[in-house]
Amino acid sequence: MKVSIFDVARKSGLSVVTVSRVLNNSPSVREKNRQRVLNAMKELDYHPNAAARSLARGKTRIVGLIATTLQDSFLDEVMREITTALESHGYFLALSVSADKQDKNHYLIQEERVDGLILLSPIHEAEYVYELNKRNLPFVLVDNQTNIPSTSSVIVENDKGGYDATKYLLELGHTKIAHIRGPHLFRSANEREKGFLRALREAGLEPFAVEQGEFSINEGYRIARKWLDEDRLPTAIFAGDDYLATGVINALLEAGIRVPEQVSVIGYDDQFLAQELRPLLTTVRQPAQQIAHHTVDIILKLIQGTLQDSVTVKLRPELIIRDSTQRLKP
Amino acid sequence: MKVSIFDVARKSGLSVVTVSRVLNNSPSVREKNRQRVLNAMKELDYHPNAAARSLARGKTRIVGLIATTLQDSFLDEVMREITTALESHGYFLALSVSADKQDKNHYLIQEERVDGLILLSPIHEAEYVYELNKRNLPFVLVDNQTNIPSTSSVIVENDKGGYDATKYLLELGHTKIAHIRGPHLFRSANEREKGFLRALREAGLEPFAVEQGEFSINEGYRIARKWLDEDRLPTAIFAGDDYLATGVINALLEAGIRVPEQVSVIGYDDQFLAQELRPLLTTVRQPAQQIAHHTVDIILKLIQGTLQDSVTVKLRPELIIRDSTQRLKP
DNA sequence: TTGAAAGCGGTACCAA
DNA sequence: TTGGTACCGCTTTCAA
Numbered sequence: 001m002k003v004s005i006f007d008v009a010r011k012s013g014l015s016v017v018t019v020s021r022v023l024n025n026s027p028s029v030r031e032k033n034r035q036r037v038l039n040a041m042k043e044l045d046y047h048p049n050a051a052a053r054s055l056a057r058g059k060t061r062i063v064g065l066i067a068t069t070l071q072d073s074f075l076d077e078v079m080r081e082i083t084t085a086l087e088s089h090g091y092f093l094a095l096s097v098s099a100d101k102q103d104k105n106h107y108l109i110q111e112e113r114v115d116g117l118i119l120l121s122p123i124h125e126a127e128y129v130y131e132l133n134k135r136n137l138p139f140v141l142v143d144n145q146t147n148i149p150s151t152s153s154v155i156v157e158n159d160k161g162g163y164d165a166t167k168y169l170l171e172l173g174h175t176k177i178a179h180i181r182g183p184h185l186f187r188s189a190n191e192r193e194k195g196f197l198r199a200l201r202e203a204g205l206e207p208f209a210v211e212q213g214e215f216s217i218n219e220g221y222r223i224a225r226k227w228l229d230e231d232r233l234p235t236a237i238f239a240g241d242d243y244l245a246t247g248v249i250n251a252l253l254e255a256g257i258r259v260p261e262q263v264s265v266i267g268y269d270d271q272f273l274a275q276e277l278r279p280l281l282t283t284v285r286q287p288a289q290q291i292a293h294h295t296v297d298i299i300l301k302l303i304q305g306t307l308q309d310s311v312t313v314k315l316r317p318e319l320i321i322r323d324s325t326q327r328l329k330p
Numbered sequence: 331m332k333v334s335i336f337d338v339a340r341k342s343g344l345s346v347v348t349v350s351r352v353l354n355n356s357p358s359v360r361e362k363n364r365q366r367v368l369n370a371m372k373e374l375d376y377h378p379n380a381a382a383r384s385l386a387r388g389k390t391r392i393v394g395l396i397a398t399t400l401q402d403s404f405l406d407e408v409m410r411e412i413t414t415a416l417e418s419h420g421y422f423l424a425l426s427v428s429a430d431k432q433d434k435n436h437y438l439i440q441e442e443r444v445d446g447l448i449l450l451s452p453i454h455e456a457e458y459v460y461e462l463n464k465r466n467l468p469f470v471l472v473d474n475q476t477n478i479p480s481t482s483s484v485i486v487e488n489d490k491g492g493y494d495a496t497k498y499l500l501e502l503g504h505t506k507i508a509h510i511r512g513p514h515l516f517r518s519a520n521e522r523e524k525g526f527l528r529a530l531r532e533a534g535l536e537p538f539a540v541e542q543g544e545f546s547i548n549e550g551y552r553i554a555r556k557w558l559d560e561d562r563l564p565t566a567i568f569a570g571d572d573y574l575a576t577g578v579i580n581a582l583l584e585a586g587i588r589v590p591e592q593v594s595v596i597g598y599d600d601q602f603l604a605q606e607l608r609p610l611l612t613t614v615r616q617p618a619q620q621i622a623h624h625t626v627d628i629i630l631k632l633i634q635g636t637l638q639d640s641v642t643v644k645l646r647p648e649l650i651i652r653d654s655t656q657r658l659k660p
Numbered sequence: 661t662t663g664a665a666a667g668c669g670g671t672a673c674c675a676a
Numbered sequence: 677t678t679g680g681t682a683c684c685g686c687t688t689t690c691a692a
Contacts, residue, residue, distance in 0.1 A: 015679045050441035052669030054381035055684045070400045092437050095425040107422050111380035217606035276547035345663045382685035385668045
């Protein structure tokens with residue numbers, strides 16, 4: 001039933017070593033013999049055994065990716081790009097979407113199942129970092145919360161995103177601008193707020209308000225509702241992410257306030273919702289492709305030992321202007 | 331650097347066989363020796379090598395799950411439940427979210443990396459089925475499109491969902507009810523429509539309209555916009571999924587039509603949006619937990635050879651009543 | 661209850 | 677360019 005490299009060797013009249021060479025595209029195989037082997041493989045419907053290869057090589061050629069969710073267009077896109085990039089280098093992605101299990105005993109880490117690990121938007125990365133260093137397992141943090149010394153990471157300049165978004169609202173003539181920031185737990189939330197404040201400061205303005213809430217539609221709704229109840233609205237709102245922005249708009253429209261005519265709203269992340277719900281959302285987009293590209297580059301170098309020091313790549317977000325913002329009417 | 335089972339054997343003064351037994355919880359190890367081994371493992375920070383175990387056992391203890399997307403609360407939930415259920419049986423989930431690559435050469439299938447495979451909401455499952463049968467690899471289809479003979483699957487009674495949703499609208503007094511169905515490619519779309527039509531027929535009514543569109547907010551928006559432009563609205567709409575429903579509501583509200591006061595809308599799937607965007611959406615929920623439970627049950631039995639014939643499990647959806655529907659005002 | 665030895669299916673070093 | 681052979685780390689007989 002099972003066909004191994006020995007069967008191929010016998011069938012082709014060559015040795016297992018030669019078959020192995022063909023398998024690994026070694027150049028030192030006479031073309032004629034290569035064909036003989038290839039034919040034998042086809043006839044026998046031979047498929048190499050991953051476990052055996054891993055054991056013999058001491059490498060799995062698998063890179064793990066741990067995320068807490070993929071219910072997020074941004075993370076989903078990053079993940080897909082990473083998958084593609086890795087495959088083009090002969091590696092595979094072992095994806096793990098484990099809820100909150102910030103498990104130091106994650107199965108990908110255990111039992112040497114992967115050659116390296118990517119932590120995508122981790123929450124408590126410090127706990128992992130300790131274990132990974134101890135295990136001597138190469139890893140890269142992507143969109144992480146904390147700066148950890150001598151650890152490679154790929155991040156996006158969130159303060160720039162916050163700054164650009166706010167700057168844009170200012171250019172539209174707004175002066176009563178509010179911000180809804182995400183939880184303090186997230187570096188991104190802190191940095192976006194920082195960018196927001198900086199832009200206002202440069203314009204000599206005070207924020208209309210800075211509220212805080214989880215990254216969710218419900219929270220955005222709640223906060224906008226609060227403003228509505230107080231009968232005290234800004235003319236523009238920079239929301240910490242698209243879900244908050246969506247909740248805000250939902251509450252405003254429900255209350256009969258027109259967006260963007262009466263209030264402009266900017267989100268962050270360019271989730272799929274931003275391009276589907278009306279009014280289409282002005283937002284800040286993170287460069288998923290570039291993130292994936294740099295991440296794979298780093299992890300492979302780390303695995304191959306080509307990279308000595310740790311690297312941190314910072315990428316810039318991009319403002320995407322759609323229909324939820326407009327010039328302030330005098 | 332690397333510590334193997336031999337090191338543990340030496341350190342504990344016992345043989346590798348005994349260490350292996352401890353590793354596999356074999357009962358035939360004197361408790362005292364078990365402790366000796368356990369201590370040695372701890373002191374050496376020993377971790378068994380997955381590749382070696384797989385090779386020796388001829389099994390990987392890994393089950394693969396192939397999905398085309400997890401950007402869907404329903405699929406996401408199913409995936410998480412499956413992960414948990416498998417782990418409780420000592421198996422791990424290898425997750426692959428590969429876009430459209432309906433790859434018969436999927437890396438999980440190649441090289442005997444998994445003991446079994448779960449295809450979650452596959453589109454062109456037939457192509458996989460052939461290859462998997464040929465490879466003699468156990469697999470289960472979940473929420474699949476096509477009935478394939480002697481193939482195990484877990485599905486939800488979509489016609490019942492469509493029937494229940496429509497029945498509910500009828501009970502609310504509606505008679506001008508429209509349906510927006512998903513693409514013909516999806517069995518779920520066809521079945522939901524069937525349920526819709528059956529309920530109407532029983533009530534002696536004709537559908538107000540049946541439109542078709544992709545499962546997306548934009549399509550729902552487009553179709554509702556069309557009705558608005560024709561100035562011809564139903565009093566109730568059963569949308570093929572929550573995204574379509576969201577698009578419909580978005581268009582109606584934008585046009586100043588109140589939901590549910592003027593038009594009732596029902597969705598399908600109970601996506602996270604259904605519980606966040608106002609009006610909160612009345613929808614039909616699929617039993618993710620049960621799906622996961624049965625799926626894992628089947629795949630494990632298949633792997634263990636306990637299951638002879640193929641099984642098909644059919645589960646029932648549940649109507650969730652929220653704020654987007656209301657009794658027709660006379 | 662314990663252990664010696666033979667694989668599991670490949671890769672890699674060294675000779676030829 | 678080719679092949680013999682010794683592993684890779686663990687499990688599984690089979691005896692003791």
